[in-house]
Amino acid sequence: MQHRWFPSALALCRYRCAPWSLQLDGSQLSAITAQGRYTLPLSAQAGLTLQRRWWWTSVHLHGEDGQAICLPGLSPRDARQLQQLLDHAQADTQRQHRLAAMAAxxxxxxxxxxxxxQQRRWISHEQQQALLLQRQHIDPGQQARCQASPADLSGAEAACLQDWQADWPALWEQANQHMADAELAHSRALFARVESRPLSEEQARAVICFDNRVQVVAAAGSGKTSTLVAKAAYAIDRGIAQPSQILMLAFNKEAAGELQARAQQAFARLGQPGWQVQAATFHALGLQIIGQASGRTPHxxxxxxxxxxxxxxxAEQVDMLKDRSADFRTRWDLFRLVFxxxxxxxxTAIAQADGHDRAGQPYVLTxxxxxxxxxxxxxxxxWLFYNGVDYCYRAPFALDADSSGTRSHHPDFHFPQAGLWYEHHVLDADGQPLLHFSAQQQASDFKRLIHHARGHRLLETTSAQLRSGQAFALLADALQAAGIELDPHPDRELPADGQPPLPDEELIGLMRAxxxxxxxxxxxxxxxxQRLAGLPGDDFSERHRRLLELAAPVTAAWDQALAAEGGVDFEDMLNHAAELLESGQASTPWTLVMADEFQDASRARARLCRALVAAPHRHLFAVGDDWQSINRFAGADVGVMTGFADYFGHGQVLQLTQTFxxxxxxxxxxxxFVSKNPAQLRKQVRSLTPAHGPVLQALQVARREQLGDAVARLLTRLVAQLRSGQQPPGRGGKLQVFVLGRYNRERAWIPADWQERFGQWLQLRFATIHRSKGAEADVVILPGLLAGSFPSQRADDPALALAMPDGEHYPLAEERRLFYVALTRxxxxxxxxxxxGRNSPFLDELVADGAVQLTHLDGQAVDEKRCPACSTGVIVLRNGPYGPFHSCSGYPRCQYKPGQSALTTPAPRLAGSKG
Structure with a gap:
């Protein structure tokens, strides 16, 4: 359609404008003046402007050759029409450009x-994000605003818009799945030969997946090492990475050596003995990066x-600090004895009771x-004992006959030499009773009235003040005001029946962690x-504060010991290596970084891994099992596994659920057992391994001294089963037996002459459970499932939460994982x-779940009544000076004695026992 415009009559007659004409033909503007004809594409918006005055509008044209002309005198009506056509043309041009960009x-x-x-390549998250970012630039609102109705769009344009609005991440995911399905078939020969047995489908899919971040959650015995080795071989075979671009990380030299050897064996099976990849420990890697960047390898x-x-x-440094500083020794011993x-x-009620009284109430010992x-x-x-303050606890004094119907009152503490009384109330910072202590407010008011009526000097504190530390300051001031001087004395003789203080070695272990x-x-x-200041008000911040008072000089002494040898410690070295990579001062050639046993990664290790793959087109393949994270004492943080995406960004999460x-x-x-902790990753473990008899047996002896004989009897039984054919021989023709202990001292329960007695049929070895991870045997013997021994009650000290991103809240979380590791060897x-009477609560839990039945060594089911007070001991018949009586087997720790009615009423029995 053509449009033509001329100067208005007013412009021609009154203002004597030179005649001109402007013609729009399709997308071409033509201007005719006395000087000649000019053309301009309508899309060249920068070459045309309208300058409006109240009586007319001038049209300015700017040609590409730099020539400019002015067409004055366009009427307001014609100017509006021209502007509308220009706006429409501009929108149409933008639409065409957007559609072209969308199509591209x-x-x-x-x-x-x-x-x-077609190329059999995984579409990585990095590639997807790069395209999605381009999409944002094309259409920031994520909606194609083409400014045209569907009727105005051509078929090609409508199809383009429809494709643009597709769910492309879902399409890419489908393409990846199709690629993986096809690759399973295409690389079947490689997957069959790369290891001593063909890869499972789960293993093969983990090998094929080449997203930038891949986390493999692997069950115990599911072939993690096979998967790592096969991925290296696959990457080289498919041209995804050169051998020199592949790094495999392990947590100790032995594991790194195994990875290196297994990789070379796999390459030889594939007919490529010349392939060489690097397997290293985090220790060696950190030193390598620092050495290359600085020219000096740290020690x-x-x-x-x-x-x-x-x-x-x-321990040496702590002893040195004690010798040098009386103040440090005082703080150290105060923490051990009191905090x-x-x-x-x-x-809440008592968490870890030292025993139970005759009424079955739990107590703790001072x-x-x-x-x-x-x-x-x-x-x-x-605290009072440590400071040499004599006190009376709960000593009664008589009340008047009309005092609330109560004949006596038992104040919490009384200091007779000072005439000072002390009541401690279970109240929060607002003076309100805490959970399970709803009657505390009324009781506190009653106590206060009693002391006021008698004119007693009274000190009162609350739970909130105790946990914040204010209670100790108030108590010290009150005692000193009453003439009682505090006399801190760590070497004061402790009664034999008192609670032993925290051993030095345990506090040193806590400090090291x-x-x-x-x-x-x-x-x-x-x-x-700063983290201490941010703790919740109901936390035991005073204990954390006192720990930090010790940690500062101990850390300084640790660093001084390092400096004396011209060295750094492992964590500082890893952080320094990561800093060099993050700042660009160091670079590495590896495009595929694979980390084994990732559940044992510390944050420093995780930071180094993140820095290694921060550059574009790099891949992290992390394999581990959070159910086997048991090295928190050495800096491991299970949160690196359970919060993998938060730390490393989006990635694929795969599972190896089939165990071999x-x-x-x-x-x-x-x-x-282990999955009862909801914070852990979920998986369903599958096995095709045939069973040879009962997989779990729980056996009880009468006394601890009989455990060594019990181990010998079990070994004798295994030899008999092997010789009779009930047990087939293990690898190497012998039955492999693992005796695992929570502590090294449990080695003593292995017969000293086992080699002479059983060596012909059995291959026997002992290890702590921590040292056994990664190993396996036909039969595992756990000789020390005793309450107070396994689980260790000090496994998860809450003070560690100060130094970690987020502590664990599930009770005995790491000890539960340790038990899982023991079972799955x-x-x-x-x-x-x-x-x-000393069953480990973990064993009790297996019994209660129906996983195992508790028997004597002769196979007879244990039939005993569980003590209702301590839930660990059992009710046994004893003889006393006044004849036979029943009590808890845990006496004197548990002093519960059932009454006659309790003996005639069915008592709780061990789950799985007869009766």
């Missing part, structure tokens, strides 16, 4: 799908790497040997103090030993 983007997005199908002493050696070295044990959550039914009272009593976590998370003293080790029944029992069965 769709071609690129579609090419990724073609890449997956990391052996004691700064090995967990036990580090504890031993730290060594954490308090349970405010308002340093002086008193039985207290409140852990807060026990803490106060220990705390230093490791703090350094791994790059938390200096100022940052730790444990029979299904053992898998089910172990998985059910067995290819056939696990034999567990306990002592009457």
């Amino acid at each position: 983007w769709i071609d690129a997005a579609d090419a990724l799908c073609d890449q997956a199908v 990391v002493p052996a004691w700064a790497i090995d967990a036990q050696a580090g504890v031993d070295k730290l 060594g044990h954490a308090l349970p959550a405010a308002g 340093l002086r040997g008193e039985q207290m039914h409140s852990q807060e009272h026990c803490l106060l009593a220990n 705390f230093i490791s976590h703090a350094k791994s998370n790059a938390l200096g003293n100022a940052a730790l103090q 080790r444990c029979p299904q029944a053992l898998c089910d029992a172990a998985s059910r 067995a290819r056939r069965q696990v034999l567990m030993l306990t002592v009457q």
Whole structure:
């Protein structure tokens, strides 16, 4: 359609404008003047402007050759029409440009799908994000605003718009799945030969997946090493990476050596013995990066790497600090004697009882040997004892006959030499009773009235003040005002029946773990103090504060010991290596980084891994099992596994659920036990391994002294089963037996002459459970499933939460994982030993779940009544000076004695026992 415009009559007659004409023909503007004809594409908007005056509008044209003309005198009506046509043309041009950009983007997005199908390449998250970012620039609102109705669009344009609005991430995911399905068939020969047995489909899919971040959650015995080795071979075979671009990371030299050897064996099977990939420990890698960047390799002493050696070295530094500073020794011993044990959550009952009284009530022991039914009272009593203050606890005094119908009152504490009375109330910072103590407010008011009526000097504190530390300051001021001087004395003789203080070695172990976590998370003293200030009001912040008072000089002494040898510790070295990569001062050639046993990664290790793959087109393949994260004492942070995406960004999460080790029944029992912690990753472990008899047996002896004989009897039984054919021989013709202990001392229960007696048929070895990870045997014997021994009650000290991103809240979380590791070392069965009345709560839990039945060594089911007070001991018949009586087998720790009615009423029995 053509449009023509001329100067208005007013412009021609009154203002004597020179005649001109302007013609729009399709997308071409033509201007005719006395000087000639000019043309301009309508799309060249910058070459045409309208200058409006109140009586007319001038049209200015600017040609590409720099020539400009002015057409004055356009009427307001014609100017509006021209402007509308210009706006429409501009919108149409923009629409065409957007559609062209959209079409180009769709071609690129579609090419990724073609890449997956035709080139057999995984579409990585990095590639997808790059295209999605381009899409944002094309259409920031994520909606194609073409400013045209569907009727105005051509068929091609409508199709383009429809493709643009497709769910491309879903299409890419489908393409990846199609690619993986096809690749399973295409690379079947490689997957069949790369390891000694063909890869499972789960393993093969993990190998094929080449997203930028891949986390593989692998069950115990599911072939993690096979998967790592096969991925290296696959990457080289498919041209995804050169051998020199592949790095495999392990957590110790032995594991790194195994990875290297297994890789070379795999390459040889594939006919490529010349392929060479690097397997290294994090220690060696960090040194390599720092050395290449600075020209000097740092020295990391052996004691700064090995967990036990580090504890031993730290013990030397602590002894030195004690010798040099009386103040440090006082603080150290005060923590051991008074603050060594954490308090349970405010308002809850006793968490770890030292025993139970005759009425079945739990109690804790003070340093002086008193039985207290409140852990807060026990803490106060220990503080008083440490400071040499004589006190009376709950000593009654008579009340007047008309005093509330109560004849006597038992104040919490009384200091007779000073005439001072002390009541501690279970109240929060607002004076309100805490959970489970709803009557505390009324009781506190009653106590206050009693003391007021008698004119007593009274000190009162609350739970909130105790946990914040204010209660100790108030108590010290009140005692000193009453003429009682505090006399801190760590070497004061402790009664034999009192609660033993926290051993030095346990506090040193806690310090070593705390230093490791703090350094791994790059938390200096100022940052730790800031975290302390941010703790919730009901937390035991006073204990954390006192721990930090010790941690600062101990950390300084640790660093001085390092400096004396010209070295750095493991965590500082890893952080330095990561800093060099992050700042660009160092670079590495690896495009595929694979980390084994990732559940044991510290934050420093995780940071280094993240820095290694921060550059474009790099891949992290992390394999581990959060159910087997048991090295928190050495700095491991299970949150690296459970929060993988938060730390490393979006990635694929795959699972290896088929185990090649444990029979299904053992898998089910172990998985059910460990997965009760909801913070852990979920998986369903499957097995095709056949069972040879019962996979779990729980055996009880009468006394601890009989455990060594019990182990010998079990070994004798295994030999008999092997010789009779009930047990087939294991690898190498012998039955492989693992005796696993929570502690090294349990080695003593193995017969000293086992080699002479059983060596012809059995291959026997002992290890702690921590040392057994990664190993396996036909039969596992756990000789020490005793209450107080396994689980260790000090496994998860809440103070470590200060130095970690987020502590664990599930009770005994790491000890539960340790038990899972012990159970899953067995290819056939696990034999567990306990002592009457001292069952480990973990064993009780298996019994209660129906996973195992508790029997005597002769196979007879244990039939006993569980003590209702301590839930650990059992009711036994004893003889006393007044004849036979029943009591808890845990006496004197548990002093419960059932009445006659309790004996005639059916008592709770052990789950799985007869009767």
